[in-house]
Amino acid sequence: MVLVTPIDADHADLIHDVAFDFYGRRLATCSSDQNVKIFDLQADGNWRCSAIFKTHSGSVWKVTWAHPEFGQVVATCSHDRTAAIWEESPNGKWSRKANIVCAQATLKDIKFAPKHLGLQLATCSEDSRVRIYEAPDVMNLSTWPLQGDIDCKMPLSCLTWHSNANPPLLAIGSDDTTNNSSAKVHFYEYNEGTRTWTRLDSVCVTDPVHDMAFAPNMGRSFDLVGIASKDVKLISVTRSSSGQMETRMIGEFSEHNNHVWRISWNIFGTVLATSGNDGYVRLWKSNYAQQWKCIVTVNGSGQQVDTESGFVHAGNSIAYSNAALSKPVSLQY
Amino acid sequence: MNRGRTFYDVCWSPKDTSKFLTANFEEIRLYDVITLSPDGKVVPGASRLSESTAAKLIWKTSDIKGIRCIDWFTKPSYKGTLLAVGCENGEVALSGYGTDEHSIRGLTLNAKPSTHLVRPCNDVRWSTKDLKLACAFERSRGEASVQVFDLETIRKDDLGSQDTIRFSKPMVSFGHQDAAQSVCFTPESSNYSSALVCGTTARKIRVFDIREPSTTTVSGNTAAIYGLTFDPYNADRLASHGTDLICIWDLRNLNTPMIQIRDQSNISKLRWCPNRSNQLTAIQYECNSLSLFIVRDMYLSRDMVSDDYYDHTVIRHLQPRSQLNLRSFSWHPEAENRMLIYDSGDEITDYTIIDQITLNWSPVSEIIWTHGKKIVHRLHEADALYKTIDPLAARVRKRAKSGFGCVKNATNICLDSSLIDDDPPLLNLHCWLKELESSENTGPRLLTGVYYLLENISESTSHSGKLALDNSPNNVKYLSYYDHPARRKVMALLQAIDHRGEEDWAQKAVAALFQLDMRKVMEYLEMPSKNDQDLNSALVALAISGYSEQKGSTWREMCATLKPHIRNPYLAAIFAFLMSTSDDYNQVLNTSIAVQDKIMFACRFLSDLKLQRFIKEQTQEYVRAGKIEGILLTGLHTTSDRINTHLLDLLQNFVDRTADVQAASAIAVVTRNPQIIGHELTQRWIECYRGLLNQWRLWTERALFDCAMAPPMGRSVPPQIRVHCNYCRKPISAPNETRGRQAFRPAPPVQRITSCPSCRKPLPRCAMCLTNMGTPISRPNRDLKETRDADAVLHQTETSQFGRWFTWCQSCMHGGHTQHMAHWFEKHEKCPVTGCQCKCASIDVSVSHHLQSFQKPAA
Structure with missing residues (x-):
């Protein structure tokens, strides 16, 4: 049974990212065909393509929207090592405002910082650096001086901002396949005094990490981080009053049987969506006892598959995650 | 194709995509692909390729020995299957199956007398345009290592009726110096339309023009001389590989490779992906993984490149046959991501690479994910499946839209009962608030929790009571109950939030029992049996009526054995109470009846010390579990001016558990206590909730919520x-x-x-009437003629005084009276100031729209 409605994106090559704007009324897709498409939600609830623009001379890996208070702005990053900032003018035309050429290697991820930090942009690259840029004048998006530069000493694949931490907090992941022993997830915090980013913690995920996402905080006393690696990992992060960071593995779920590509939270941070190499989209939710289970499995073409066996799997993984619960992840790096 | 390695290959038919061939050292097989019926049963005689396909052998030959390379003639106009097979002994055999209009099948090219030095054929490749075949040979004195045969000319001439025709005269031949390892015709659309590229053992890539055999282009030294393959997306780009090296070349500039990839080893086959740009696929000898990588785009300028390593990115390593090593693969010419895999277990698999699915979750309840390059799937709030996934968002939105937690009137804060019907704890809170409202009490509204009411209880008076079923002295239960103003207060409070309906007979029975009113208990228990709904309760009533105070009586024994079978917690509580002896009520308190019933019970029958301990334990439990029911215990206010830390902890745990910041912040706001609202934790929930409303574009609701919050905060x-x-x-x-x-x-x-x-x-002066701002405005003359609408506008604007206030364009900073500006921009786009080119009205579409609506309020 098909449960979902398709949108014809009609890219000429594989779509690498889809991103919603702040209100969820606009959608940007990017693809290996080097184009970005913008879709707008119509009054009848359908999506209509309102703009197509060629952004790069390489596959466009990621696209991200800025907060609408800075205007209708998207940023893209590409295999051609550049990041681009695009802004929509009132007449609906998109124009390139800036091209950021800094990285020595393909840029794997790009994310705007949460609104309270101003118009900041973080990129991470395979040359093992995270670079943070800031537009000092929000009316002029053509200059993006480099504000921070973090050398993680391993090729990077993904990053995620904490939604409301102050000072800003970044989680960075690496998909390095050459070194199997080092930790691949790092937490960095901005130190206002020294004006540098300092590493707070690393989590012992040794498999390559493909995607990561902080759950929206929603007033919780702790934070959840979803990690897409060889399996779906869920980490809870707590900060003690002294600022010490403590991470704890809440669950590891191997239902995808293979690498997990992308991970995304709902707005409350209560349901997690993952997509994996097995071609399925899975949704995860915690039960009353705070144990996470796979609740829905949908295949790539939108057909729901055997929830029954999905539950059997989930049962197994709960036993597994209980084992994981008992031992907190070591904090040294 | 390397020496010393056994040859294995698999190949989709370039024309008829339901056919493929497999070849090894001594045999060629041709298969037909059949799609299986939905039940997945394999047709007899076929072997399974994948879940939905199977292969049926249609032809095989083992006539040709020592096969080293094979190529399939691709021209669509040619109907049959024509194969060129290069052999160890230097022969190139033409073989095939099906209709053969050219009748050149069976021809053997380049056959040598056995006395000659044998030089194996390294590669054969058909031209895509016509019946030309290029062959690459090992080096031999006096003979060209690359020979091109034109079979169009052959068949006309000297073909007789013999079974095997030997033919050895090439159309052109090149490369007398070195052996050729691989050969490939350039695509038609490339700059060199009739050229031949070959990789030679002298570590060069050479390009020969077929029409002018003397002109050659030579590349720089390279080890990547095997497996030449042209990029299907760029006719001038080709890839080649060595054992540990992959090179990407621009045909127009062969001096240095565009890209060199060095992190692969032992490569056995390299191919461009036919329907993904810039994507290469490679497999290695003695290896179970298939690598897909993306290389730099052809037209990306070279000067940006500073390090070879970054020219490509390995995007995936796949293990299609898990532990089995891969011998060869072949991309399906049309279907996306489909390929055949030939593994070391001698099996062929029809393998589809699953594209990376990218997904994202919209703030307004929509999940979206991609499927290939065309389709994006969405799972929307309206879809049935979504409701099971995320009921919280739908509930919070529904409540927010109906004004949950917002100002209803000046003093009352709305926790509307119709909205929280499905949420008993909130409903209790609502009843509690309602009760306070209706009481005539004019003092400060305080909702002190049970915990704080009973915190310092002492000196309760003890009374003795009895529970009599009938007048017989045997069946009387004597017990003591307690009384204290605080206890009475608590019980009044509990009664206030009591909103039980007809169907809650068991709860009512228990409540009556705690009041020691046995008649009522019986009445309630009989209620359901009247409707024949549940005979169970009547039986319980029957059992109760046989109550006996004597220890060890049959009644007690029976009850003890039956009790575990009673599923209704309230009936169980009745038995537990009746069976309890002298002040030991743990049995009753451990039943799973609602917390207010337990408190009611405890207030009546527990001594001060026990009561305090019980309430404290309960409070801690509910706080730890973060259950809203516990608000009954913690209350919204404390007895003194202390901050209600229990409530804050409870709400924090509630938020940790459910993420429902809406309920948490609404409850915090309902306290109307600046200490609570101003608390760091509360502020965080409120900020999150406001952020949520903003993100959902429920700005009005957010503003109302802000208003609800503001008075107790008293901020200016x-x-x-x-x-x-x-x-x-x-x-x-x-x-x-x-x-x-x-x-x-x-x-x-x-x-x-x-x-x-x-x-x-x-x-400053108004740009329209040129009078100083602040002066009374006169209507422009032309307006006098206009319709009544304008009058209405004028009237309205005069009363609101907005019409004469300053308005200016944010862009050119020209402006004037609001009303004049509105009139002007009704008909004009440009600024009213002479010489100003600013198109004020078109700059902000929403504003001009707003101005129009301002013009016609009557509509």
Whole structure:
């Protein structure tokens, strides 16, 4: 049974990212065909393509929207090592405002910082650096001086901002396949005094990490981080009053049987969506006892598959995650 | 194709995509692909390729020995299957199956007398245009290592009726110096339309023009001389590989490779992906993984490149046959991501690479994910499946839209009962609030929790009571109950939130029992049996009526054995109570009846010490579990001015558990206690909830919520915008300055001002009427003729005084009276100031739209 409605994106090559704007009324897709498409939600609830623009001379890996208070702005990053900032003018035309050429290697991820930090942009690259840029004048998006530069000493694949931490907090992941022993997830915090980013913690995920996402905080006393690696990992992060960071593995779920590509939270941070190499989209939710289970499995073409066996799997993984619960992840790096 | 390695290959038919061939050292097989019926049963005689496909052998030959390379003639106009097979002994055999219009099958090219030195054939490749075949040979004295045969000419001439025709005269031949390892025709659309590329053992890639055999282009030294393959997306780009190296070349500039990839080893086959740009696929000898990588785009300028390593990115390593090593693969020419895999277990698999699915979750309840390159799937709030996934968002949105937690009137804060019907704990809270409202009590509204009411209880008076079923002295239960003003207060409170209906007979029975009113208990228990719904309760009533106080009586024994079978917790509680002996009520308190019933019970029958301990334990438990029911215990307020930390902890745990910041912040706001609302934790929930409402574009709801929150906070809001004099920088609405909120209001008509009140300089002029701002406005003459609508507008704007207030374009900073500007932009797009080219009205579409609606309020 098909449960979902398709949108014809009609890219000429594989779509690498889809991103919603702040209100969820606009959608940007990017693809290996080097184009970005913008879709707008119509009054009848359908999506209509309102703009197509060629952004790069390489596959466009990621696209991200800025907060609408800075205007209708998207940023893209590409295999051609550049990041681009695009802004929509009132007449609906998109124009390139800036091209950021800094990285020595393909840029794997790009994310705007949460609104309270101003118009900041973080990129991470395979040359093992995270670079943070800031537009000092929000009316002029053509200059993006480099504000921070973090050398993680391993090729990077993904990053995620904490939604409301102050000072800003970044989680960075690496998909390095050459070194199997080092930790691949790092937490960095901005130190206002020294004006540098300092590493707070690393989590012992040794498999390559493909995607990561902080759950929206929603007033919780702790934070959840979803990690897409060889399996779906869920980490809870707590900060003690002294600022010490403590991470704890809440669950590891191997239902995808293979690498997990992308991970995304709902707005409350209560349901997690993952997509994996097995071609399925899975949704995860915690039960009353705070144990996470796979609740829905949908295949790539939108057909729901055997929830029954999905539950059997989930049962197994709960036993597994209980084992994981008992031992907190070591904090040294 | 390398020496010393056994040859294995698999190949999709380039024309008829339902056929493929496999070849090894001594045998060629041709298969037909059949799609299986949905039940997945394999047709007899076929072997399974994948879940939905199977292969059926249609032809095989083992006539040709020592096969080293094979190529399939691709031209669509040719109907049959024509294969060129290069052999160890240097022969190139033409073989095939099906109709053969050219009748050149069976031909053997380049056959040598056995005395000759044998030089194996390294590669054969058909031209895509016509019947030309290029062959690459090992080196031999006096003979060219690359030979091109034109089979169009052959068949016309000297073909007889013999079974095998030997033919050895090439159309052209090149490369007398070195052996050729691989050969490939250039695509038609490339710059060299009729050229041949070959990789030679002298570590060069050479390009020969077939029409002019003497002209060659030579590349720089390279080890990547095997497996030449042209990029299907760029006719001038080709890839080749060595054992540990992959090179990407631009045909027009062969001096140095565009890209060199060095992190692969032992490569056995390299191919471009036919329907993904810039994507290469490679497998290695003795290896189970298939690598897909993306290389730099052809037209990306070279100067950006500083390090070879970054020219490509391995995007995936796949293990299609898990532990089995891969011998060969072949991309399906049309279907996306489909390929055949030939593994070391001698099996062929029809393998589809699953594209990376990218997904994202919208703030407004929509999940979206990609499927290939065309389709994006969405799972929307309206879809049935979504409701099971995320009921919280739907509930919070519904409540927010109906004004949950917002101001209803000046004093009352709404926790609307119709909205929280499905949420008993919140409903209790609502009843509690309602009760307070209705009581005539004019004092401060306090909702003190049970915990705080009973915190310091002492000196309760003890009374003895009895529970009599009938008049017989045997069946009387004597017990003591307690009384204290605080206890009475608690019980009154519990009764206030009691909203049980008809169907809650068991609860009512228990409540009556705790009041020691046995008659009522019986009445309630009989209620359901009257309707024949549940005979169970009647049986319980029957059992109760046989109550016996004597220890060890049959009644007690029976009850003890039956009790575990009673599923209704309230009936169980009745038995537990009746069976309890002398003040030991743990049995009753451990049943799973609602917390208010337990408290009710405890207040009546537990001694001060026990009561305090019980309440404390319960409070801690509910706080730890973060259950809203526990608010009954913690209350919203404490007895003194202390901050209600229990409530905050409970709400924090509730938020940790459910993420329902809406309920948490609404409850916090309902306390109307600045200490609670101003608390760091509360502020965080409120900020999150406000952020949520903003993100959902429920701005009105957010503003209402802000208003609900504001009075207890008692904060003064500074004015956001002021109009000040250009000369002295003092606000022109100076008389009202002390009352900041009125700064944006125009001066009252009585004290109309046309100049700055402090420096007496005139105010700017309106661009339309050219009078100083602040002066009474006159309608433009032309408006007099206009319809009544305009009058209505004027009337309205006069009363609101907005029409004569300042309005200006944010871009060119020209402006004037609001009403004049509105009139002007009704018909014009450009600024009314002479010479100003600013298209004020078109800059902000929403504003001009707003102005139009301002013009026609009657509509």
